[in-house]
Amino acid sequence: MESGRNRIGVCRHAGTAGFTLLELLLALSIFTLVAGMAAGSFWSITRTWNRANDLLENLHYGEFAMDQLVAALRGAAWFSSKPEAFGFWLDDNGGNSDRAANEISWVTSGTAFLPPDSPLKDGLHRLSVTVEHARGGGQGLAVRAWPHLSEETDGKDVDPWIVVPDVRGFSCEWYDFEEDAWSQEWEETNSLPKVLKVSLTMEPREKDGDPVRLQRIVELEVAPDLPGRERKDRTTQDELDREERESAREEENRNGGGGGRPEPPRHEDSGPGFSGSSGGSGTSGSSGFPGRPGGGRTGVRTEDGSLVITGGGRGGGRP
Secondary structure, three states, X not given: XXXXXXXXXXXXXXXXXXXXXXXXXXXXXXXXXXXXXXXXHHHHHHHHHHHHHHHHHHHHHHHHHHHHHHHHHHOEOOOOOOHHHOOOEEEOOOOOOOOOEOEEEEEEOOOOOOOOOOOOOOOOEXXXXXXXXXXXXXXXXXXXXXXXXXXXXXXXXXXXXXXXXOEEEEEEEEEEOOOOEEEOOOOOOOOOOOEEXXXXXXXXXXXXXXXXXXXXEEEOOOOOOOOOHHHHHHHHHHHXXXXXXXXXXXXXXXXXXXXXXXXXXXXXXOOOOOOXXXXXXXXXXXXXXXXXXXXXXXXXXXXXXXXXXEEOOOOOOOO
């Protein structure tokens, strides 16, 4: 009997050490909640990571195209001896919107945009850049290149190649110093603009994503000076200063060289201001002709202010 009671006591004690059904359900609910939160965070991080990779890839393509474009523009060439062969062209098709298809053309000496086997990479050539439809669909940045002195080629006969795909738009503006504003109305096809602003719009990687817009400002160091308000004012002031200096110089010549010096006597022989005495030692007086043989020379000041030395006696003077 005693052994049976002990067994019952042990079983009752062992039953109190387990989990109830309510405790199991509560633990399972907490585990499910924590696992759901962890899974949501994981998928959110994964989605953000993929989106960032797509954005970086998009920026990589855009930055590559922009770097090549900037390098080609900075290598622009221009010579005043034949400006019509080195001019800058701008077609503002589409304005400066995200869907713009501007076309620019200029002569450059760089190798940007050129294939490695291009025969034009070792010399000057003309480039044109715009946005065109690619053969496989979509749009891309299209480049053409041809010899800059070729009169039979206008660029349209050259087959383009797409250097960067997924380009939605391309626009270019030049800075008008006279109007102090950006403009796309370029008519100086025999010259180069000083400053350009180029913009690329890349297609979004996601279906409903936002396009990526890249923009750079490039200065063309070889560009000649175009008329502008500041340059006009500076040129006018320089001309006024030059005229004032010329007037002062003429006045100085009329007054005998300035500095308060007395005007030499006109049409008089052997004046003390020009030579020594006639037949003397031949050294000059205080006229400013030191050590030169004198001998009765005459200094004559003409109406235009120039000095003429005439005469010459027996004192060893020059004939």
